[in-house]
Amino acid sequence: MSSNSITINGNELTFEPGETILEVARRHSIDIPTLCHLKNTTPTGSCRICVVEVKGARSLLASCATPASGNMVVLTESAKVVDARKQIIQLLLSSGNHNCAVRGGSSDNWTQFQLNVQKDDQSQELCPVWGDCRLQDLAYRYQVNGDAFAPTPTRYAIETVNPFIVRDFSRCIQCGRCVQACNEIQVNNAINFGYRGPESKIVAAGDRPLKDSECVFCGECVQVCPVGALVEKDVRYQVRPWETAPVKTTCSYCGVGCQLYLHVKDNRVVKVTGVDAPPNNGSLCVKGRFGFNFIHSEDRLTTPLIKENGAFRSASWDEALNLVANKLGEIKAAHGPDSIGVLTSARVTNEDNYVANKFTRAVLRTNNIDHCARL
Amino acid sequence: MTNTIADVEEADVILITGSNTTENHPVISTFVKRAVSFKGARLIVVDPRRVKIASFAHQYLRPNLGTDVAWINGMMHVIIQENLYDKKFVEDRTVGFDELKRVVEKYTPEYVEEITGIPAKSLKDAARMYAGAKSAAILYCMGITQHTTGTDNVKSLANLSMLCGNLGIPGGGVNPLRGQNNVQGACDMGGLPDVYSGYQKVIDAEARKKMETAWGVTGLPEKPGLKVTEMIPKAHSGELKALYIIGENPLVSDPDLNHAEKSIGNLDFLVVQDIFMTETAKTADVILPSKCFAEKDGTFSNTERRVQRVRKAVDPPGDIWDDWKITCEIATRMGFPMTYETSEAILQEIGQVTPSYAGITYDRIDSIGIHWPCPNEQHPGTPILHTEKFPIGKGVFFGIEFIPPAEKVDADYPLYLTTGRVIYQYHTGTMTMKTDGLNDRAPECFVEISPKDARQFDLANGSAVTVASRRGQIEAKIQISEKAVEGTVFIPFHFARAAANRLTNAALDPVSKIPEYKVCAVRLAKAA
Ligand code: SF4
Ligand code: SF4
Ligand code: SF4
Numbered sequence: 001m002s003s004n005s006i007t008i009n010g011n012e013l014t015f016e017p018g019e020t021i022l023e024v025a026r027r028h029s030i031d032i033p034t035l036c037h038l039k040n041t042t043p044t045g046s047c048r049i050c051v052v053e054v055k056g057a058r059s060l061l062a063s064c065a066t067p068a069s070g071n072m073v074v075l076t077e078s079a080k081v082v083d084a085r086k087q088i089i090q091l092l093l094s095s096g097n098h099n100c101a102v103r104g105g106s107s108d109n110w111t112q113f114q115l116n117v118q119k120d121d122q123s124q125e126l127c128p129v130w131g132d133c134r135l136q137d138l139a140y141r142y143q144v145n146g147d148a149f150a151p152t153p154t155r156y157a158i159e160t161v162n163p164f165i166v167r168d169f170s171r172c173i174q175c176g177r178c179v180q181a182c183n184e185i186q187v188n189n190a191i192n193f194g195y196r197g198p199e200s201k202i203v204a205a206g207d208r209p210l211k212d213s214e215c216v217f218c219g220e221c222v223q224v225c226p227v228g229a230l231v232e233k234d235v236r237y238q239v240r241p242w243e244t245a246p247v248k249t250t251c252s253y254c255g256v257g258c259q260l261y262l263h264v265k266d267n268r269v270v271k272v273t274g275v276d277a278p279p280n281n282g283s284l285c286v287k288g289r290f291g292f293n294f295i296h297s298e299d300r301l302t303t304p305l306i307k308e309n310g311a312f313r314s315a316s317w318d319e320a321l322n323l324v325a326n327k328l329g330e331i332k333a334a335h336g337p338d339s340i341g342v343l344t345s346a347r348v349t350n351e352d353n354y355v356a357n358k359f360t361r362a363v364l365r366t367n368n369i370d371h372c373a374r375l
Numbered sequence: 376m377t378n379t380i381a382d383v384e385e386a387d388v389i390l391i392t393g394s395n396t397t398e399n400h401p402v403i404s405t406f407v408k409r410a411v412s413f414k415g416a417r418l419i420v421v422d423p424r425r426v427k428i429a430s431f432a433h434q435y436l437r438p439n440l441g442t443d444v445a446w447i448n449g450m451m452h453v454i455i456q457e458n459l460y461d462k463k464f465v466e467d468r469t470v471g472f473d474e475l476k477r478v479v480e481k482y483t484p485e486y487v488e489e490i491t492g493i494p495a496k497s498l499k500d501a502a503r504m505y506a507g508a509k510s511a512a513i514l515y516c517m518g519i520t521q522h523t524t525g526t527d528n529v530k531s532l533a534n535l536s537m538l539c540g541n542l543g544i545p546g547g548g549v550n551p552l553r554g555q556n557n558v559q560g561a562c563d564m565g566g567l568p569d570v571y572s573g574y575q576k577v578i579d580a581e582a583r584k585k586m587e588t589a590w591g592v593t594g595l596p597e598k599p600g601l602k603v604t605e606m607i608p609k610a611h612s613g614e615l616k617a618l619y620i621i622g623e624n625p626l627v628s629d630p631d632l633n634h635a636e637k638s639i640g641n642l643d644f645l646v647v648q649d650i651f652m653t654e655t656a657k658t659a660d661v662i663l664p665s666k667c668f669a670e671k672d673g674t675f676s677n678t679e680r681r682v683q684r685v686r687k688a689v690d691p692p693g694d695i696w697d698d699w700k701i702t703c704e705i706a707t708r709m710g711f712p713m714t715y716e717t718s719e720a721i722l723q724e725i726g727q728v729t730p731s732y733a734g735i736t737y738d739r740i741d742s743i744g745i746h747w748p749c750p751n752e753q754h755p756g757t758p759i760l761h762t763e764k765f766p767i768g769k770g771v772f773f774g775i776e777f778i779p780p781a782e783k784v785d786a787d788y789p790l791y792l793t794t795g796r797v798i799y800q801y802h803t804g805t806m807t808m809k810t811d812g813l814n815d816r817a818p819e820c821f822v823e824i825s826p827k828d829a830r831q832f833d834l835a836n837g838s839a840v841t842v843a844s845r846r847g848q849i850e851a852k853i854q855i856s857e858k859a860v861e862g863t864v865f866i867p868f869h870f871a872r873a874a875a876n877r878l879t880n881a882a883l884d885p886v887s888k889i890p891e892y893k894v895c896a897v898r899l900a901k902a903a
Contacts, residue, residue: 163812187408247688252668255553257677262688285401294809301664302693325708344566345622346555349673351721352698357565367600
């Protein structure tokens with residue numbers, strides 16, 4: 001064995017200095033579950049789901065916060081590890097309104113619990129992120145439900161007073177990913193842990209609603225929340241993950257060119273998330289994430305229009321295009337090519353722009369083409 | 376940008392000027408904020424408004440509006456005088472240093488303080504901070520370009536960067552942040568009056584010949600055409616008879632809007648191709664409906680020159696077409712058949728006539744975009760420009776004198792006005808204003824004013840005022856804010872109903888023909 005190798009589940013693996021056990025494992029496709037871990041931020045080790053057994057260590061160690069060291073021998077799914085994870089998951093499931101089917105299913109207990117949750121949620125449906133929740137995934141993986149502990153009564157009401165994000169504190173597992181995302185990735189410094197012990201809650205300064213805080217609704221916190229505690233308002237109970245298909249594309253607003261997924265349901269974009277690739281590495285701003293309603297606006301132009309006696313009437317493509325071609329041809333013949341100008345756009349594609357450039361120069365025979373970037 | 380967005384996190388010092396980064400380029404601002412908060416980078420912000428990013432700065436300098444050349448010369452004066460410049464870079468890679476030195480000689484920190492209002496000591500500190508960096512990145516936006524001296528401002532920043540050897544290195548560069556998503560692409564593709572795609576000049580006979588062969592025509596026009604800010608006056612005077620506008624809304628975004636409206640009204644024929652009935656479309660003779668980005672296949676080029684895919688996600692609402700297809704159909708009906716099967720076929724043609732895009736294909740950029748120049752299909756792209764030489768060989772220093780802005784405050788118009796954006800809206804609002812949540816956050820126009828000015832003019836927060844310039848007037852609500860600095864108010868330009876551009880000055884930069892959106896003189900009065 002050499003000083004830069006580590007044994008995980010019997011496999012001898014090499015590591016780079018400074019790598020954590022979790023990083024080495026993931027690099028070699030060994031799956032250690034995590035909840036609070038968030039790439040590119042300081043590990044907090046708070047959820048302890050990623051614990052592993054390290055030979056010679058007195059207790060289980062959080063793999064996200066423990067550096068790999070020479071000749072370490074690690075087990076990621078030993079009986080001890082699995083027991084610890086089961087207990088953590090059971091505690092989390094009973095900590096709030098986790099009413100997906102993993103919480104037992106037959107007892108009266110369940111009925112009363114479910115009724116309470118429905119009242120809090122103002123909905124007859126199961127959790128809004130059912131099927132897209134890391135806690136639910138783990139409950140299946142380790143085959144546990146929430147019956148082991150009594151449910152925790154709801155302490156804080158759901159916050160719905162902003163246009164974009166619903167904060168459901170009862171489903172918050174205090175993993176802190178949203179706090180990391182807001183402070184270490186977006187650096188908007190809008191939210192943090194507030195209060196202590198069982199009262200603990202993620203708060204904006206002064207425990208104010210997000211809309212009255214430093215929050216700029218970038219939605220990074222929603223994207224990283226592993227459970228149903230932070231959900232887009234327009235998605236909550238409207239869209240289920242299995243109903244949508246993502247299409248990767250480029251944001252149409254500013255010049256950063258963030259890569260995003262448009263989530264499509266029945267030929268409509270219903271949600272947007274950031275792609276974890278350059279240039280934005282998963283981040284978006286409020287416009288990119290929430291400003292997509294224009295796509296399906298009732299006000300979209302749907303047919304060519306021709307103005308007659310001061311009012312528009314709809315026309316066929318043929319009629320409109322012939323009119324444009326004739327008019328431009330007449331004006332060019334009568335007044336010369338330079339009597340016509342073209343404004344192309346910083347909002348259409350390269351292909352559209354190239355064709356406009358070719359049209360102006362080769363067909364109209366003028367160089368009068370520009371766009372409004374300087375405006 | 377000469378460098379990439381991610382490269383900002385490599386910088387030792389970051390200088391941001393004329394950019395309200397957190398609101399206009401929010402995701403780029405996260406790179407800056409992380410560099411400063413967690414990676415030890417130092418930040419200098421120079422801006423007439425105390426914008427949010429200034430709260431992260433180690434040095435915040437507040438210049439009077441339109442005095443950028445003066446403070447940049449002042450920084451260079453200090454750097455040269457204290458011998459802090461990169462002699463090797465200046466020697467090996469540039470020409471014109473002596474001229475620069477001669478011109479900046481008189482821009483002592485004290486003289487600069489008189490012009491800009493920046494305390495001499497702060498200027499010196501900032502100059503030392505910038506020059507002391509191993510690598511220093513400059514980020515700028517419209518606050519630099521939208522002036523009658525915009526070209527001078529940009530050249531001055533390039534001077535500063537070259538002086539300290541910050542071009543062509545990681546964490547350095549001079550980086551314009553593009554406001555609209557495909558400004559870079561529109562320029563790259565020849566959406567400019569003097570160049571074809573890839574900045575090949577129309578006055579260059581060889582370039583013309585090349586395009587003539589590729590397009591199967593002869594006699595392409597050799598005289599550079601009109602810039603948009605020249606088209607409007609020509610429409611007014613009657614020399615320009617027809618305009619074909621694709622996806623732009625100049626009747627909110629143009630300066631001195633009242634004049635622009637009259638000019639456009641004067642055209643014989645106006646075609647507007649857009650996704651919405653914009654203010655401009657309403658005045659058209661024919662409107663052609665086009666697809667929006669979610670319905671299209673194609674590419675956009677971002678502010679760091681990265682060419683990225685746009686993919687169709689949904690069907691358009693009705694029988695509406697790609698912009699390129701509409702343009703092709705008009706061409707064909709004018710006797711010049713233009714047809715393409717797909718947008719991919721267009722990119723192939725672009726690659727054939729545009730050396731900087733030659734190596735870019737849909738396949739290659741399927742998962743991650745590539746930075747042009749990318750001259751062939753084996754080339755990995757060019758994240759950082761000018762690493763070994765400049766396109767023209769050596770970098771040229773220009774000695775540039777300060778020229779005051781075109782309009783000054785006086786007894787009738789005692790306040791300066793500057794314009795810009797807010798985070799929740801975009802450009803003229805045709806897209807963002809369709810999302811109720813964004814309107815809820817930023818519902819209407821406002822006049823941002825400093826607490827002191829508000830007291831002096833006796834204006835209460837939220838009260839309605841009329842704002843008048845020599846060209847027009849609008850009504851908006853007062854928003855008292857610490858962002859504003861005495862003597863200068865700010866109005867966002869998104870809102871057609873209270874269009875800031877009824878007030879702005881159409882005075883142009885002599886080279887770039889960019890209007891001076893960032894400075895004009897106004898007066899406020901309580902609305903009747
Ligand atoms: S939306 Fe963005 S700014 Fe607001 S709390 Fe979440 S991460 Fe922070
Ligand atoms: S809101 Fe979500 S991300 Fe934030 S602490 Fe709670 S569970 Fe974690
Ligand atoms: S998401 Fe925001 S920062 Fe990113 S490209 Fe879109 S508008 Fe720009």
